[in-house]
Each structure stands twice: as structure tokens, then as C-alpha cells.
Amino acid sequence: MKANCDVEISHRxxxxxxxxxxxxxxxxxGDGDFASLFDYAKSKLxxxxxxxxxxxxxxxxxxxxxxxxxxYMSQIIYVLHRREILDxxxxx
Numbered sequence: 001m002k003a004n005c006d007v008e009i010s011h012r013x014x015x016x017x018x019x020x021x022x023x024x025x026x027x028x029x030g031d032g033d034f035a036s037l038f039d040y041a042k043s044k045l046x047x048x049x050x051x052x053x054x055x056x057x058x059x060x061x062x063x064x065x066x067x068x069x070x071x072y073m074s075q076i077i078y079v080l081h082r083r084e085i086l087d088x089x090x091x092x
Contacts, residue, residue, distance in 0.1 A: 006031070006033045006034070009027075009034075009037075010034070010037045013025060013027070013037060013041065014037070014040065017040070017041060017044050017045065022045070023045065023046075023047070024045065024046075024047040024048075024049075025038075025041045025045060025047070025048045025049070026048075026049045026050075026051060027049075027050055027051070028050075028051040028052075029050070029051075029052065030050065030052030030053065030057050030058030030059055030062050030070075031059060031062075032059030032060070032061035032062060034062070035059070035061040035062055035064075035065065038050065038062070038065055038068055039065070042065075042067050042068070048067070048068060048069075049068070049069045049070075049071060050062060050068055050069070050070045050071070051070075051071050051072075051073065052070055052071075052072055052073070053072070053073045053074065054072055054073065054074045055072060055074075058070060058072075
């Protein structure tokens with residue numbers, strides 16, 4: 001089932017890029033199966049980003065894409081803690 005989801009996600013993003021339905025791609029996955037999709041998206045779009053849970057959960061194939069901004073959820077949580085946003089009513 002997982003492979004089917006990867007194919008569906010890739011198909012939909014490719015379709016949206018080809019039909020000019022998007023200007024930015026932000027994919028929430030560090031799965032190396034999406035490396036070629038990131039390459040394709042970058043060839044067509046200016047902004048392509050990756051959200052991933054943690055560097056340990058991010059494929060080397062993704063990390064090797066030097067053009068790709070990778071934002072780790074673990075970094076976001078760290079920043080939130082440092083800025084004491086936890087004392088507000090924002091969910092974490």
C-alpha cells in the first residue's frame with residue numbers, strides 16, 4: 001500500500017506542476033523514493049522544500065540534493081522551546 005501512496009503523491013504533484021497549478025512544492029517526507037520528484041520539481045519551480053521528522057529519518061538521497069531546503073521537525077520543536085512559545089496557547 002505504501003508504494004501506491006508514493007506513486008499517487010508523485011503523480012499528483014507532477015500533474016499540478018505540468019498544469020501550472022502550483023508555484024511552490026513543500027513535501028513532508030524524507031523518503032528517498034521522492035528524490036527524483038524533488039529533482040523534477042526543482043527543474044520547473046523556483047521553490048522546493050522538504051519537511052522531515054529528523055535527520056536520522058531522512059534519506060541520504062534527499063540530503064544529497066544541495067538545492068533542497070530541508071526543515072526538520074526536531075529543529076522546529078527546539079526553536080519553539082527556546083522561544084518559550086510553549087507558555088502560549090499554541091499547540092505543540
